[in-house]
Amino acid sequence: MIPETLREKVFRPAFIISILLFPLLLMSSSKPEQGNFAQSAQLPSPITSVEMQYYRIPRDKWDLLLSRMAQYNANTISTYVCWAWHEPEEGKFDFTGKTKPERDLVGFIELVKKHHLNLILKPGPFIDAELNAGGVPQWVFKKYPETIAISASGKPYIHGDSKMPRASYLHPKYLELTENYYSAFADAVRNYQFPEGPIIALQVDNETPGDGMSTTSQYLSWNFKADYSEFNQKTAWPAFLKKLYGAIDNLNLAYGSNFQGFSDVPMPQKWTDPKNQKEFQIYIDLSRFADFQPVESLRLMTAMLRKYGLYVPTYQDLLCMPWDMAGLHADIGGMAEAVGGWIGTNNYAEVYRFWTIFAGIPFQGLNWDEYIHMGPWRVKLTGSLSEPYPAFVPEITISGSKFYFQNPIAWGADAVNIYIGSQINPDNPEISPNKAWGMEACVSPDGDIRECFWTGKLTYLFMQYSGGFIPGAKKPDIAIGYSHIPENAWNWEYKWTWQKPHTKPKLKDIQPLVKGTNTGDRTQLIARDLVKQKIDFDVIHLEHLKPGQIEQYKLILIPATTYDPGPKEKLVRENGTWKLYLAPEDKDYKLDYFKSQGVILRQSWADDPQVDVNTRSYDNDSRIILAIINRAKKKSFTGPVHFRQGNDRVYASIGPASIGFVSIQGNGLKACLIDHPDGKGEYRLGDDFMRFSGTFAEIAITDQFAVISAKDSGLIGIKSSLLKKPEKLIRLFINGETSEADFIYQDGELKFRYDPGKPKNPTDLYLALPPGISTEQAIREYLERIKF
Structure with a gap:
């Protein structure tokens, strides 16, 4: 039997409704204000981003690698800004390269602008990035040891990658030093905010509370996850309890205790078996306080950024964890609210049982647990918390399987950041413990392209030209x-x-x-x-x-x-x-x-039990994007996919453990992403079809032209009521050169053999251009981004 006192506290609807009206994070009296641009949420749609950390790359390679990042078909660059790199000594800032060329953040922003790319900056203060102390200057802990976060055991919290201390999020001195850094950072970047400049968003901190302080860190207690710094024990904890209970008599009633004041209530550091709900209540409050610490810090940091004139949207990125502790890591909703209402979900699968993986490999693969966790659950939860901002995946690799990368996109992500874009070798020895870093990336330090590059490029091409991945999709019932x-x-x-x-x-x-x-x-x-x-x-x-x-x-x-x-x-x-x-x-x-109750159960579906379908529908179903997810590890899917509540169907052929995407406009095929290892990938809708005899390709039709890109060689076939008769077929190479290619257009079908080119200068894409449309007119924006 559940004790009545706890049921009143936890289970009853009245309690939950009161929570809706009375925020948990009581120590903040106001929410951070967003500027007009942030309030309007007029971000570019979709956001196709690639991570490029300038401070790890020689200054003379920035231009080349920005071109390569754009060739992922990215419209946005994301980068951390390392506090330790830009303030190597207290009070001595360099954001213009006075002391080292790689400190020239302003110059990097100018280059991003020259390439007509958007920019997301992530100034921390904690950024992790496998840097020393996660990017927090080491002088902070040497000069101000009181800012070190302390675990319940009395030992410092330690950053796993560098074995250096973590900072106490709420310590006044740490917040003071953070504000000094933010002020200098804001002075450097303020004038580059959208729409005058490329900066469209800022990330506050990183994966808060982050490596070394999260419940996924092995040396920590899973339960006593609060920061036990002296400030927290003597000041923040009593203040938290006072806000929670108002008067000490109320706390004593809840605890069955007789404390004289809130300062007399110790933070529990070890477990004593409670005999009833009253004895258990202090542990519940300790867990709430552990949630409160990083959330309140995020709120204060966001307010600092606003104070110094940074008005673009701010967001937080949710750290990954095993699926069954998804809500125990942190207060997901509280963090979203603290930074202004936008939270993304980083994607690093934490698979328990490796032998159950059906797509990818350990640590870059999915089993049923993580498929649901990293797909529909996290993407839809963070997406609904973030409205009207896009559902965002701030970190995900493309070096594993295509399925792994595309899964959150299939389930609703409209903004994605490939982490990371290029290999770093050697790494920056002044701030990193690594000799090399990001070696799983799909572009070499010199700009050469690896095979996995095409996973990102072709997916991003489909996102751009599909007509979807924008605000306004129909909600389920x-x-x-x-x-x-x-x-x-x-x-x-x-x-x-x-x-x-x-x-x-x-x-x-x-x-x-x-x-x-x-x-x-x-x-x-x-x-x-x-x-x-x-x-x-x-x-x-x-x-x-x-x-x-x-x-x-x-x-x-x-x-x-x-x-x-x-x-x-x-x-x-x-x-x-x-x-x-x-x-x-x-x-x-x-x-x-x-x-x-009038509920429509499904918009689209496949009859195969191992095939899931997620739908993005716009303009009363006149534009539909279908993500067709084949979970079968060894069996291809070929068959009908029902859409518009079963009134129409498109035939699809998709490989094992693969995701296919198709865009339908009216009754015509607009775009598709084909993935089939046997060269049998295709989509058919009425008389329309798109097919490829190779393994992986993107095909899209715009109002004026068609754009096709593929990883390998094969025969392309396109017939669509949306396709205009082409006059010429242009082949664009990775080095920017172009040439005309042969094609056949007969009975409304465009056919040609896709030539992927040579490894050192592969084919970027093909353009099927009707009369009167030049290459420059068709992809002017893309050509501006990739210019060398």
Whole structure:
């Protein structure tokens, strides 16, 4: 039986509703203000970005490598700005290359502007990037040792890559030094913000709380994850409790204690088995305080950036972790709100059972757990938290399988950053412990292209020319409702074991106190079941709803035991605008009941049980993007994909463990991404078709021309009602040269053999141009970006 006191605190709807109205992060009295550009969220769509860290690259190679990054078909460059590099001694800043050419951040921004690229800057203060102390100057800890973060054991938190200390996020001195750095940084970059300059966004800190302080760091306690610095214990913790309870009598009532003041309440540093909910409450509050520390720091840092005139959108990037501890790492919604309402999801799969991977390799592969976690759950949750900003993947590699890279894009990401764009060899010895870095990247230090380059380029080409990946896509009728607050109880029961998900109780005595509070796990299990049943859904955060957000859905699914011990439906609004449905543990979702409420279960689907389909639909279904996901490890998929609620269908042929993309405009094929190892990839819609006899290709038709790019040789065939009869076929090489190519156009079909060129100067793309359209007119913007 669940104690009534805890049910009142954690389970009851009234408690959750109060959380919606009363923010957890009480120590901040106001939200950071965004400027007009940030409020309008008029970011370029889609954002196709590549990471290029200028301070690791010789100054004379910046121009060449910017051209190469643009040839990924990127429209944006992302880079960290390393505090330690630009302030090597306290108060001595260099952002213009006075002391070293590679410190010329202003010059780098000018070059990005020359290449007509957008720019995302990530000034930290902590950036990780496998640098010494994660980019925080070492003099900070030598001169001000009080700023070092301390674990519950009394030992410093240590950055894993460099074995150097981590900073205490809320320490006043650390925040003061951060503000000094931000002020100098802002002076250097302020005039380069969009629309006058290329800077479109800023990242605040990195993967907060980050390497060495996250619950994925092996030497830490999974549960005692707070920072126990002297300042936090003596000042921040008592202030937090006072804001939480108001009066010490209220705390004593909750704890069953008799403290005289908030300063008398110690931060727990070891576990004592609680006999009841009152004795357990202090541990719940400690977990909330651990959430509060980085969130409040992000809020203060964002306010600093605004104070110094940086108005472009700010965001935070969510660190990765094993799927079943997804909500225990940090307060995802709190971090999004702290930086102004935008949070991305970094993509590094943490697969427990390597032998279950169906796509990719260990650490760059997906099994069923991580497929759902890194795809529909994280992308849709962070995407809904970020509206109206795009669903963003700030870090993902393309050196593994195409499936791994494309999975979050298939499930809704509209902004992606390839991490990292070029290899670094040698690395910068003044700030890095590495001899070389980023050697998995697909462009060499000298600009040569590796095979994996085409994974990024062809996917980005499809995103650009598909007509999708922009704001305004149709919402599904169903959303899964995630709540973080109950996880402050589950934090103490969670048990991590190598290669196994949490299945057995860690602390049997508190099982009744935490039953049903593992909301991250449970909402992912619901997502799995919906994917299996081919039901469309979003994931929303019930504690951080945007105005009018919940009214966009007809049904909200929540884990039953989070709110009520019984699986039953509850009518929350009598007018029927939306319903709260308590998802039962027996997975019986009563589809007839859903339909009776006017819910459309799916927009698109394939009959094959191992093929999932996600839909982006615009303008009353006149423009549709289908992501067709074949999860079968060894079997290709060939068959119909139903769309427009089953009224139409497109035939697709996709390889094993592959993702195909197709864009449909009206009743014509507009663009596609073909991936088939046997050269049988194609899409057919009525009389239209797009096919390729090689393995991997992108085909797209614009209002004026067609653009085709491929990794390898093969016969291209295109027939579409949208295709204009070409007058010539232009071949563009990676070095910028062009030549005309032979083609056949007969009975509305364009056919030619794609020649990938030579390794040192491969083919970039082909253009099928109708009369009156030149190469410069067709791809002027791209040519400006890649100029050498």
